[in-house]
Amino acid sequence: xxxxxxxxxxxxxxxxxxxxxxxxxxxxxxxxxxxxxxxxxxxxxxxxxxxxxxxxxxxxxxxxxxxxxxxxxxxxxxxxxxxxxxxxxxxxxxxxxxxxxxxxxxxxxxxxxxxxxxxxxxxxxxxxxxxxxxxxxxxxxxxxxxxxxxxxxxxxx
Amino acid sequence: xxxxxxxxxxxxxxxxxxxxxxxxxxxxxxxxxxxxxxxxxxxxxxxxxxxxxxxxxxxxxxxxxxxxxxxxxxxxxxxxxxxxxxxxxxxxxxxxxxxxxxxxxxxxxxxxxxxxxxxxxxx
Numbered sequence: 001x002x003x004x005x006x007x008x009x010x011x012x013x014x015x016x017x018x019x020x021x022x023x024x025x026x027x028x029x030x031x032x033x034x035x036x037x038x039x040x041x042x043x044x045x046x047x048x049x050x051x052x053x054x055x056x057x058x059x060x061x062x063x064x065x066x067x068x069x070x071x072x073x074x075x076x077x078x079x080x081x082x083x084x085x086x087x088x089x090x091x092x093x094x095x096x097x098x099x100x101x102x103x104x105x106x107x108x109x110x111x112x113x114x115x116x117x118x119x120x121x122x123x124x125x126x127x128x129x130x131x132x133x134x135x136x137x138x139x140x141x142x143x144x145x146x147x148x149x150x151x152x153x154x155x156x157x
Numbered sequence: 158x159x160x161x162x163x164x165x166x167x168x169x170x171x172x173x174x175x176x177x178x179x180x181x182x183x184x185x186x187x188x189x190x191x192x193x194x195x196x197x198x199x200x201x202x203x204x205x206x207x208x209x210x211x212x213x214x215x216x217x218x219x220x221x222x223x224x225x226x227x228x229x230x231x232x233x234x235x236x237x238x239x240x241x242x243x244x245x246x247x248x249x250x251x252x253x254x255x256x257x258x259x260x261x262x263x264x265x266x267x268x269x270x271x272x273x274x275x276x277x278x279x280x
Contacts, residue, residue: 004177012166012230014230015171016164019229046235076236080228089265089272
């Protein structure tokens with residue numbers, strides 16, 4: 001129940017943020033920058049957050065709270081796949097299949113790069129000696145929640 | 158003001174729905190693969206298409222609550238990308254590629270189908 005409440009609050013804030021960005025950035029006819037901007041930024045920040053929070057052992061209550069509120073809720077709600085899909089289709093429907101393809105390649109390429117850089121930044125922040133928790137052991141994953149699921153280590157509870 | 162409320166409430170409901178779908182699917186999996194995010198993003202794209210197709214029938218506030226709020230909060234790009242990076246890090250490049258391209262392809266088709274159906278219903 002508490003978990004769902006954290007996700008709900010984060011989701012509300014993230015969605016408002018995404019909506020706000022759409023009002024600030026101009027929506028071009030060829031490129032849909034607001035969706036691209038929130039998605040690339042959100043992918044970077046989520047990669048950073050989840051990697052930073054990934055520590056050996058059982059997840060602390062604080063890390064769990066931050067992950068659900070900021071990761072699953074806020075950043076999950078800030079970014080959107082449905083608007084990306086719809087915008088691709090609008091380009092295809094408008095006869096601009098090449099534009100749709102380009103939009104997909106740029107969005108997915110930038111999203112993957114942003115997430116990868118986020119993960120690198122997160123692990124650098126986590127493992128910095130000044131953190132005082134300088135345990136360089138390989139990170140373990142423990143959760144099966146939306147934003148924190150392990151896809152390589154096995155995360156089912 | 159009502160628009161802010163619509164987006165916030167829709168976004169909260171969407172994020173919780175994603176969280177629940179993810180728990181439900183992930184708890185039944187043996188081998189970790191981000192099926193949950195694929196299901197979430199494809200179904201959410203369909204519903205957003207439906208909402209856009211219905212457009213005038215729903216009116217601006219419901220379109221905002223269900224489209225920008227619910228579908229926007231339900232679907233997620235960031236989690237899909239981080240999941241993909243994790244697959245790559247786990248030396249599952251094929252799975253990563255299948256996940257990234259599969260989600261994009263099926264979401265595109267889902268959005269198209271939703272829009273067509275919504276426009277059809279809207280008359």
